[in-house]
Amino acid sequence: MAHDMILKGRLWILSENGKLFSDIDTDMIYHNAHLAVTDIDKMGQYAFGNLEGYRDFSSQARPGDLVLAGENFGSGSSRQHAVDCFKALGVQAVIARSFGAIYKRNAINSGFPIIELPDLPDEPFNQFDQIELNLEDGTLSAWDNRYQGNPMSEVARDIYLAGGLFQYAEKM
Amino acid sequence: MGRTLIEKIMSSHGGGNCGPGDVVWIDIDNRTARDFAGASVVGNLEKYGGDSPIAEKSKTFFTFDCNVPANTIPYANNQQRIRIFARKHDLKVYDVDAGIGSHVVIEEKFARPGTTTVGTDSHLNIMGSVGAFGQGMGDVDIAYAFKTGKVWFEVPESIRVTLEGLPADGTEAKDIALAMLRRFSSHELLGKSIEIYGPWVQSASLEDCVTLSSLATEMGAIIALIPPNDNVLEFFGITRNEAVYADSDAAYLEDYTLDIEGLKPLIAAPPSPTNVFPVSEKTDVKVDGVFIGSCTNGTYKDLKYAAELLKGRKVAPGVMLKVVPATRATWARLLGEGLLKDIFDAGGIVSNAGCGGCASGQIGMTGEGEVQISTSNRNFKGKQGKGNTYLAGIGTAVASAVLGRIASVHDLKEVL
Numbered sequence: 001m002a003h004d005m006i007l008k009g010r011l012w013i014l015s016e017n018g019k020l021f022s023d024i025d026t027d028m029i030y031h032n033a034h035l036a037v038t039d040i041d042k043m044g045q046y047a048f049g050n051l052e053g054y055r056d057f058s059s060q061a062r063p064g065d066l067v068l069a070g071e072n073f074g075s076g077s078s079r080q081h082a083v084d085c086f087k088a089l090g091v092q093a094v095i096a097r098s099f100g101a102i103y104k105r106n107a108i109n110s111g112f113p114i115i116e117l118p119d120l121p122d123e124p125f126n127q128f129d130q131i132e133l134n135l136e137d138g139t140l141s142a143w144d145n146r147y148q149g150n151p152m153s154e155v156a157r158d159i160y161l162a163g164g165l166f167q168y169a170e171k172m
Numbered sequence: 173m174g175r176t177l178i179e180k181i182m183s184s185h186g187g188g189n190c191g192p193g194d195v196v197w198i199d200i201d202n203r204t205a206r207d208f209a210g211a212s213v214v215g216n217l218e219k220y221g222g223d224s225p226i227a228e229k230s231k232t233f234f235t236f237d238c239n240v241p242a243n244t245i246p247y248a249n250n251q252q253r254i255r256i257f258a259r260k261h262d263l264k265v266y267d268v269d270a271g272i273g274s275h276v277v278i279e280e281k282f283a284r285p286g287t288t289t290v291g292t293d294s295h296l297n298i299m300g301s302v303g304a305f306g307q308g309m310g311d312v313d314i315a316y317a318f319k320t321g322k323v324w325f326e327v328p329e330s331i332r333v334t335l336e337g338l339p340a341d342g343t344e345a346k347d348i349a350l351a352m353l354r355r356f357s358s359h360e361l362l363g364k365s366i367e368i369y370g371p372w373v374q375s376a377s378l379e380d381c382v383t384l385s386s387l388a389t390e391m392g393a394i395i396a397l398i399p400p401n402d403n404v405l406e407f408f409g410i411t412r413n414e415a416v417y418a419d420s421d422a423a424y425l426e427d428y429t430l431d432i433e434g435l436k437p438l439i440a441a442p443p444s445p446t447n448v449f450p451v452s453e454k455t456d457v458k459v460d461g462v463f464i465g466s467c468t469n470g471t472y473k474d475l476k477y478a479a480e481l482l483k484g485r486k487v488a489p490g491v492m493l494k495v496v497p498a499t500r501a502t503w504a505r506l507l508g509e510g511l512l513k514d515i516f517d518a519g520g521i522v523s524n525a526g527c528g529g530c531a532s533g534q535i536g537m538t539g540e541g542e543v544q545i546s547t548s549n550r551n552f553k554g555k556q557g558k559g560n561t562y563l564a565g566i567g568t569a570v571a572s573a574v575l576g577r578i579a580s581v582h583d584l585k586e587v588l
Binding site: 023025027028031032035036037038050052071072075076077078079080083098100101102105106109110153154155164165166169 | 195208209211212215216220238244246247249250292293294296307308309310311312313315316320324326358359362363389392394444531550552553554555
C-alpha cells in the first residue's frame with residue numbers, strides 16, 4: 001500500500017465560490033501558530049485549520065482520502081509540516097493544477113505523492129467520489145471521467161518508491 | 173547556445189552541462205537552518221545522519237531569527253535542542269541576538285555572487301540580490317544538505333524581465349516589486365528563475381536589490397536574480413570577472429519588459445501580495461498599526477530612511493509603530509548614529525533584531541478588524557493575526573503611521 005503507483009480513495013475537492021480553490025498557502029494548510037510541533041503524528045489535527053470552509057478537515061478526513069485543489073497549492077513558507085500533516089492523517093496524495101515550488105520539493109522528499117493536472121476543470125467530479133490516481137501516467141479517473149495530468153518525474157518516483165530522500169540516498 | 177545565470181551557477185556547482193528540466197545534484201556552499209524547522213533538521217540527522225551527520229562544519233550553521241528570544245516553550249525547547257546538537261558537532265549558531273539569517277549570510281559575505289545557499293527559510297532566494305543562488309527548503313532537504321553538502325534540483329526555465337525607465341521620486345524598491353506582483357501575479361513566473369535587468373537595477377543599492385529579490389517567493393518564482401552591479405561588487409570587494417553573469421546569447425523562455433517610468437508608490441491590500449493598488453487609491457483607509465522591518469525592508473538603509481522621515485514628527489495618536497532591524501549589525505549602526513532615538517522620539521517601539529512581524533508574533537499580532545501597514549512580504553489571511561495587513565514600502569509605512577491613514581511619502585510633506 002505504501003508505495004503503490006495506483007492510488008484509490010475518496011476525493012476531497014477544495015473549492016471556493018464554485019471554483020477549485022487556488023493559492024492555498026502554507027499558513028492555510030498548517031498555521032504558523034503550530035510550527036514548533038516536531039512530532040508528525042501530532043500535526044494531523046492542524047491540517048487546513050486556517051482554510052475557510054475546511055477547518056473541520058482534520059476531524060472529517062479518513063485514512064486513504066485524496067485531496068484536490070486549484071493552482072499554486074502550498075505557496076508560501078518552507079514548512080515541511082504542510083506536507084507532514086497530510087501524512088499524519090493518512091491522506092494518500094494531493095492533486096492540484098499546480099504547486100508552489102518549495103511545497104513540491106518537500107512532498108517529493110518525504111515520499112508523499114503529488115500530481116499536477118494543469119487542465120483540470122472546476123468541477124471534475126462530485127465531492128467524495130471514489131477516484132483512481134495513476135502516478136505512473138498522471139491520470140485521474142472516476143466513473144467515465146478521466147483527466148490527463150503530468151506523470152511523476154523520475155526523481156519523484158524514485159524517492160517515492162524508496163520511501164523518502166534519505167532512504168533513496170542509501171540506495172545510490 | 174549561451175546559458176542563463178542559474179544554469180551557469182548550477183553548472184559550476186556540479187550540475188555539468190545542465191539545461192532546463194534536468195535534475196542535477198548541486199554542491200551547496202552555505203547550508204543553514206533556522207530555529208524554525210531547525211529542530212526537525214536535527215531530528216532527521218539524529219535518525220538518518222549516522223556517525224558523521226555533517227559534511228563540512230565550516231559551511232554549516234544555524235541562524236535563529238523566527239522567534240527570538242523564544243516566547244513559547246516549544247520554541248525555547250527547539251532552540252535549545254539545536255544548541256546542544258551544534259555544540260556536540262562544533263557548528264556555529266547565530267543565536268537569538270543575531271537577526272535574520274538570510275541577511276546575516278550576506279553581511280558575513282558567505283553568500284557571494286555565484287555561490288549556492290540553502291536553508292529552512294522560504295525567502296532564502298533573497299541571495300538572488302547578489303547574483304547568487306539561494307533556496308528555502310524543508311527540513312528533510314536541509315538535513316540532507318547538512319549531511320552530504322548536496323541537494324537535488326530541477327534546473328528551472330529562465331525568464332528575463334527588463335524594467336524600462338526610472339520610477340518617480342519617492343518610489344522605492346518595494347514599489348517596483350509590487351509593480352512586478354501586479355503585472356505577473358503569483359502564477360506567471362511560477363517555478364521559474366527570473367533575471368532582472370534595466371537602468372534601475374544597474375544602479376540600485378545592495379539593500380534595494382535585497383528588497384526586490386525578496387518578493388520572488390510571492391511571485392511564485394524560484395528566484396529573482398539580479399546581475400551584480402557596481403554597488404554589489406564593491407560590497408564584496410570583487411570585480412566583474414569574479415562574479416557570474418548570463419551569457420549574452422542565453423535562451424530565455426520569455427522575455428518580458430515592464431515599464432516603471434514615473435512609477436508612483438503602490439500598496440498590496442489584503443489578502444494577497446498580488447492585490448496591488450496605487451497608494452493614492454487607498455488614502456481613506458484608517459490605520460491602527462505599522463510594522464517596519466522583515467527580510468524585505470529591514471536593512472540599515474531602510475531604517476535610516478524611516479528614521480529620517482520620522483525625525484521631528486510624531487506617530488498619530490492611537491497608532492502603533494513597531495520597528496525591527498534585520499540584524500544586530502544594523503541595530504548597532506542605527507544605535508551609533510542616533511537614528512533609533514529619532515524613531516523612539518516619534519513614538520515608535522524598537523525591538524531586537526529578527527523576523528519581527530512575520531513570524532510567530534515576535535513583535536505582536538493583529539486583532540480582528542485591525543488595519544496594519546507592513547513593510548514585509550506577506551499579507552495572507554491569518555498570517556500576521558486576525559487583522560487586515562497591507563504591504564508597502566518604508567515611505568508609505570511612515571507616512572501612514574504619522575497621518576493615521578494610508579498615505580504616501582508625498583502626503584507626509586504636508587505635515588510639519
